């Protein structure tokens with residue numbers, strides 16, 4: 001890849017660290033400070049130019065979103081360059097890589113870890129919705145982890161399929177991965193359109209995968225198509241995979257994976273669900289900034305506080321020094 005001159009002057013590009021559907025991510029060093037950054041290289045023609053939507057406009061919308069957002073659980077753009085066919089987005093380094101690689105097939109995350117990550121995803125998506133943005137492509141590949149530690153900050157990324165709450169076309173959406181798309185995207189999106197509830201569905205699928213270690217809707221010869229399973233809202237919590245997971249966690253998943261968007265748990269209601277109410281310190285905005293500080297400074301005291309968030313001291317626990 002050739003990089004723009006002014007980019008080359010400011011950054012030294014090193015090896016590839018991740019590849020996405022519309023471009024790759026490389027490690028780079030800011031020459032002046034030796035600070036490590038990630039560079040997402042997006043080929044403009046890679047943008048799905050399905051139907052009338054023009055690839056340039058899709059890309060410009062995503063760049064506009066990336067510039068506009070500011071939240072500890074959303075990827076932050078540090079710098080930006082473009083040539084006539086490529087975008088170079090300089091981003092903060094997320095050394096934990098993609099959540100996708102943490103929820104390896106076969107076993108889920110510890111419930112407390114899944115709760116910490118899910119809580120951050122909810123905060124990030126609540127922020128997006130408050131700012132009139134629907135993500136529309138929430139999946140494990142688009143959730144990045146700040147460090148290798150379990151108690152870490154996560155950030156949502158990839159706004160290629162995102163919609164700024166104004167006119168939008170359905171055709172672009174149907175080029176996303178179907179497994180995480182909500183039922184209404186297939187059924188009545190073409191007529192009445194659909195809203196932020198699609199992200200709540202995808203978060204339900206994400207939580208299912210984090211807890212169960214397998215997808216709720218998947219291709220299988222003897223099963224209906226993924227699209228059919230989604231439209232029917234048909235999924236199974238295989239006992240061997242879900243034993244040891246709390247009833248509250250399962251209840252959260254079931255209330256998100258509801259076919260009728262008007263009956264589905266909203267992001268705001270999900271944040272008030274009992275599963276996320278830690279009796280000693282209810283999960284709230286401060287925790288999110290705490291986690292962001294924690295990961296920025298790896299402060300042991302903050303790590304202890306974040307652990308309390310994950311593993312609240314039971315009443316019976318006596319604090320032993």
Ligand SMILES: C/C(=N\NC(=N)NO)c1ccc(NC(=O)c2cc3cccc([N+](=O)[O-])c3[nH]2)cc1
Pocket residue numbers: 017018020021022023025038040042062075089091092093094095096097098144157158159160
């Ligand atoms: C904005 C965006 N995508 N937009 C888009 N149109 N893609 O489809 C975007 C997508 C992915 C990423 N990924 C990373 O920053 C990213 C992936 C990864 C894997 C191992 C290690 C690191 N790391 O930073 O150390 C990684 N960073 C960053 C930005």
